[in-house]
Amino acid sequence: MKDRAAPLEYNRLWQMRLWLFAVFFFLYAPLVALVAFSFNDSKRNIVWKGFTTKYYAQLFQNQDLMIAFGNSITIALVATLVSLVLGALAAVMLWRFRFPGKLAVEGALSLPIVVPEICMGVAMLVFFSRVVPWPNDLVWPFSLGAIIIAHVSFCFPFVAMVVRARLASFNNEQEEAARDLGASDWQAFRDVLIPHIRPALIAGALLSFTLSLDDFVITFFTSGPNTVTFPVKVYSMVRFSVTPEVNAASTMLIVLTVVLMVVGVVLQNRSERKA
Amino acid sequence: MNMVSTSHHPKAAAKPIISFRSIVKKFGSMVAVDNVSLDVEAGEFFALLGPSGCGKTTLLRMLAGLEVPSEGEIILDGQDMGAIPPNKRPVNMVFQSYAVFPHMSVADNVAYGLKIDGVAKPDRDLRVAEALELVQLGHLAARMPDQLSGGQRQRVALARALIKKPKVLLLDEPLSALDAKLREAMRFELSQLQQKVGITFIMVTHDQDEALAIASRIAVMNKGSIAQLGTPSDLYEFPASRFVADFIGSVNMFEGRLVKDEPDEAIVKCAELDHAVYLPHAVPGKIDMPLWVAVRPEKMTLHKDAPEPPQVPECKPGTNVVKGVIKEISYLGDISIFHVETAGGRLIRVSRPNRSRWDQENFGWNEPVWVSWAGSSPVVLLS
Amino acid sequence: MAISRLEQSKLTFWLTVLPPVVWVGIFFILPLGIIWGYSFGDNDGLTEVVINGTFSNYARAFDPLYLQIFGKSIFVAGVTTLLCLIIGFPVALAIVFAHEKWRPWMLLLVMLPFWTNLLIRTYALIAVLRTEGYANFTLRYLWDGASWFSAFVGLAPFGEFQPLALLYNNFAVVFGLVYVHLPFMVLPLYAALDRLDKSLIEASLDLGAGHLRTLFSIVVPLALPGIVSGVIITFIPALGAYLTPDLLGGTDSQMIANVIERQFKRANDWPFGAALSFLLMYATFIAIAMRAYLTRGKAVDGHHV
Numbered sequence: 001m002k003d004r005a006a007p008l009e010y011n012r013l014w015q016m017r018l019w020l021f022a023v024f025f026f027l028y029a030p031l032v033a034l035v036a037f038s039f040n041d042s043k044r045n046i047v048w049k050g051f052t053t054k055y056y057a058q059l060f061q062n063q064d065l066m067i068a069f070g071n072s073i074t075i076a077l078v079a080t081l082v083s084l085v086l087g088a089l090a091a092v093m094l095w096r097f098r099f100p101g102k103l104a105v106e107g108a109l110s111l112p113i114v115v116p117e118i119c120m121g122v123a124m125l126v127f128f129s130r131v132v133p134w135p136n137d138l139v140w141p142f143s144l145g146a147i148i149i150a151h152v153s154f155c156f157p158f159v160a161m162v163v164r165a166r167l168a169s170f171n172n173e174q175e176e177a178a179r180d181l182g183a184s185d186w187q188a189f190r191d192v193l194i195p196h197i198r199p200a201l202i203a204g205a206l207l208s209f210t211l212s213l214d215d216f217v218i219t220f221f222t223s224g225p226n227t228v229t230f231p232v233k234v235y236s237m238v239r240f241s242v243t244p245e246v247n248a249a250s251t252m253l254i255v256l257t258v259v260l261m262v263v264g265v266v267l268q269n270r271s272e273r274k275a
Numbered sequence: 276m277n278m279v280s281t282s283h284h285p286k287a288a289a290k291p292i293i294s295f296r297s298i299v300k301k302f303g304s305m306v307a308v309d310n311v312s313l314d315v316e317a318g319e320f321f322a323l324l325g326p327s328g329c330g331k332t333t334l335l336r337m338l339a340g341l342e343v344p345s346e347g348e349i350i351l352d353g354q355d356m357g358a359i360p361p362n363k364r365p366v367n368m369v370f371q372s373y374a375v376f377p378h379m380s381v382a383d384n385v386a387y388g389l390k391i392d393g394v395a396k397p398d399r400d401l402r403v404a405e406a407l408e409l410v411q412l413g414h415l416a417a418r419m420p421d422q423l424s425g426g427q428r429q430r431v432a433l434a435r436a437l438i439k440k441p442k443v444l445l446l447d448e449p450l451s452a453l454d455a456k457l458r459e460a461m462r463f464e465l466s467q468l469q470q471k472v473g474i475t476f477i478m479v480t481h482d483q484d485e486a487l488a489i490a491s492r493i494a495v496m497n498k499g500s501i502a503q504l505g506t507p508s509d510l511y512e513f514p515a516s517r518f519v520a521d522f523i524g525s526v527n528m529f530e531g532r533l534v535k536d537e538p539d540e541a542i543v544k545c546a547e548l549d550h551a552v553y554l555p556h557a558v559p560g561k562i563d564m565p566l567w568v569a570v571r572p573e574k575m576t577l578h579k580d581a582p583e584p585p586q587v588p589e590c591k592p593g594t595n596v597v598k599g600v601i602k603e604i605s606y607l608g609d610i611s612i613f614h615v616e617t618a619g620g621r622l623i624r625v626s627r628p629n630r631s632r633w634d635q636e637n638f639g640w641n642e643p644v645w646v647s648w649a650g651s652s653p654v655v656l657l658s
Numbered sequence: 659m660a661i662s663r664l665e666q667s668k669l670t671f672w673l674t675v676l677p678p679v680v681w682v683g684i685f686f687i688l689p690l691g692i693i694w695g696y697s698f699g700d701n702d703g704l705t706e707v708v709i710n711g712t713f714s715n716y717a718r719a720f721d722p723l724y725l726q727i728f729g730k731s732i733f734v735a736g737v738t739t740l741l742c743l744i745i746g747f748p749v750a751l752a753i754v755f756a757h758e759k760w761r762p763w764m765l766l767l768v769m770l771p772f773w774t775n776l777l778i779r780t781y782a783l784i785a786v787l788r789t790e791g792y793a794n795f796t797l798r799y800l801w802d803g804a805s806w807f808s809a810f811v812g813l814a815p816f817g818e819f820q821p822l823a824l825l826y827n828n829f830a831v832v833f834g835l836v837y838v839h840l841p842f843m844v845l846p847l848y849a850a851l852d853r854l855d856k857s858l859i860e861a862s863l864d865l866g867a868g869h870l871r872t873l874f875s876i877v878v879p880l881a882l883p884g885i886v887s888g889v890i891i892t893f894i895p896a897l898g899a900y901l902t903p904d905l906l907g908g909t910d911s912q913m914i915a916n917v918i919e920r921q922f923k924r925a926n927d928w929p930f931g932a933a934l935s936f937l938l939m940y941a942t943f944i945a946i947a948m949r950a951y952l953t954r955g956k957a958v959d960g961h962h963v
Contacts, residue, residue, distance in 0.1 A: 005343070006341065006342050006343050007340065007341060007360060007361055007860075007863055007869075008341070008755060008856065008859060008860065009755065010751060010752060010755045011752055011755055011756055016748060016751075016752055019748050019749070019752075020748075020749065020752050023745060023749055023840075024767065026837070027768075027771050027837070027840065028771065029786075029792075030779070030782035030783055030785065030786050030792075030837075031771065031774065031778075031779070031782055033782065033785060033786070033792060034778070034781070034782040034785065037785070085677070086677055086678045086681055087678075089673075089674045089677050089678050090674075090678035092674050093671075093674040093675050093678065096674070097671055097674075097675075099671075099675075105675075105679060108679070108682050108683075108686075108687060109678060109679075109682060111682070111686065111687075112682070112686055114894070114942065114946065115690070115939060115942065116894065116895070116897070116898030116915070116938055116939070116942055117895075117898060117900070118898050118900050118914075118915040118918055118919065118935065118938070119690070119693070119898070119918075119935045119936075119938060119939050120686075120690075122693060122918060122922055122931060122932070122935050123686075123689035123690045123692070123693045123935075124689060125922060126689060126692055126693060126696065126928065126932075127685070127688070127689035127692065130692075130707075131688075131689070131692060149685055150685075152681070152685075153681065153682070153685045153686050156678065156681070160678070185667070185669075185670045186670075189670075210773060213775075214774075214775040214776060214777075216775075216776060216777050216901055217900050217901065217915075221922070231775060231777050234777055234778075234781075235777055235901075238777070238781050238784070238905065239905075246781065250775075250778040250781060250782070253774075253775050253778055254774055254775075254778060257773050257774055257775070258770070258773075261770070261773055339860075339864055340863075340864075341860050341863070341864070360863070361860070361863045361864055362863045362864070362865070362866045362867055362868060363866075366864075367864055367865065368860075368861070368864045370857045370860065370861055371857070372855065372857050374855065374857040374858050374860065374861035376858060376861070376862075376876060377880065378879045378880055387862070387865055387867075387875075388865035388866050391865065391866040391867050391871065392866060432861075435865065436864075436865075439865065439866065
């Protein structure tokens, strides 16, 4: 007798399976098509004409695009580093101390997460062109400073959030034990706290890197003609035409994202097992 | 009379209200219920008793319709429940966590089942009030569940289930979440409730005290099968296997060999006892067959030390006794439990009611004693 | 919380407090404050803005033209959120009731598109929705096939396939927004449903309720805080969306963010753009406040104390 589904085994209903299939198809089909057609030997992009990697070759020869890519990576790296420090500090501060105005500080730190991107982009535009004009002729990479600052501003609250969640599971007695054995504040922080939050730091770094790499709106408002990032460059390419070159560029970005995610998950698992 | 354990079946009156027929339940490769067949009579308070993982809860949930058997049928009041989903069965359940809906008041919780049946409001309100009176919660009708104690929430669950007048009420570990005093009070109440309402109750528990106290018949389960089925005294005094003897109550178990087997007496020699065990009846089996002798602690008697072993009634002299030293006394108020160590290093439990308010010092630590038991006390177990 | 020796503690305190707070103050609050100031100002010549406390910018925002855009943005964001809720709820349900083994994978599968660049995801949809895109391609294929079959059976064949205008209109914008925001909705729904005590569902079934009834009487009320969370974190980004309406929308599919961008980048009317930005921010804050209000004091969903 075939095993009939128990009442709560919703996933065995064919309706549910169909729905799930439809949803995942909806989510992934466009992306899969995008990647597939970046290898399509045809400008028109619909009918499969043959396998080719020539658009990737074209991509690598596209000076502007490569520079933009380099910019994006640099910005993401620097922004992530700064965000990690600021985010960790913010998380520790909120977790550890009680002080008047704490609620206001908490609110202020969560604003960048909540405020719509366009508002922040616009604010950055005004700030960097009127208030603290960022000189246009700075040598690279300092020319990217404005963008980096903007990215840090919206990345580090996310890092703080992730680290704070991890801090909640910290057993204070570990730190007290370190103190009892003579450690100073900084030593206790370095030897006890940081190892505990390491998985969160990795997750936060990943989050921050991805957010920075992918950002369009805020960067769009803070970048100039000489400081173009990858998404901004791809945007202008998309506006003008739909070519397989854009597909190739997009595929590369997707691959990069997936690789980062896998690396991050592996690092996190390893870190969590040790911690 | 054959004193080897047997199950005493109640007189099979009318057709049983519930019939489990060759039920098998597998979760992947794990067999939770292994070919169980069981009949429950109408109007009885039935218990499924066993250690965790023995399959008792799975069996109960299959009856409720929350799990589907891999093989076999469940017949309820003559109807095969196979294709019937849980919401259409004339069975209701009180869950282990009570599952009281936290976003509804007590009255709304109890009324839920009636609302679904389409009972009109005035009638519904009347019946809800009745049900709440039945479990003595009438004064708490408007409260929200988070304002209630555990015991009160249990009553809500009971009222909610009983108001639908099911043919069978299922209870999943009903008393496990309550504290000791409340538990004892609730045992009595549940029993009273069942007699008042008159329907069949089936309870799942791992607490053998509970099962013995409330149920009229118990099925002891182990590893997916029924080890023994019977009334509480059946199970306690006539266990059919070592598992049942050990699971229910405490027991002193001695491994031995059958050395003499006559129509009206038998003798067993146990390695751990320097004296033989005498039984005033025959034992089905061959000479030299290995078996176990089980004696309950309350069936044993302590004697002050003497050069000769005490004479035990119903027995040949020098049998059913063992010499030892009291190593530990657990004073439990109403009884005391003595742990006696034999010459061979074996610890025997003897329990003794504290009949008089003085007399606690009658037997003391490290005192040498004789332990004896009557001929009718041991149970012979073959498995 | 361990409070250590006083002097060291003070130093630590200021060391941890100052950097993040100062950063947020200078690089976030200050710029926003300036924008706020600008919203009360006027253009002075081509490059300067003078803040003179005027409300003219806000008044202009209430012009029917812009009100209509606000209204449409709210409507589009609302429809998007509703669709995400309807589509995402069964998905969250499926993940919660899936086997332990499958759950993290299913979650990963749902979240992976979210990690992909927004620009790329939106761009991928262009290829799907174009007149000569995949959707129309498939429809044409089916149409032609049905037409052939009809002729085969003896009925009149269908006419020439007219490709559907799926791009550069409101449909595309909603489609794109749902596509982008669906993962946002699934996660909080999953979290809320996961915390639900499953025996409550079993109790409801046991008492005679069907599955649909159980869903609406028991599951939804108890998962409500999660649903509200999901709705808010989908609605707000959808409301302020820029890329999707920009790439997928037509001339009449403008949303607030597009208008704001125009003020700053092309029309050079910064005060007006500032006013519009802040109106969007106020809308955001109202939505958040509503959420806090709706989930205040809600008992833990489904947990027995």
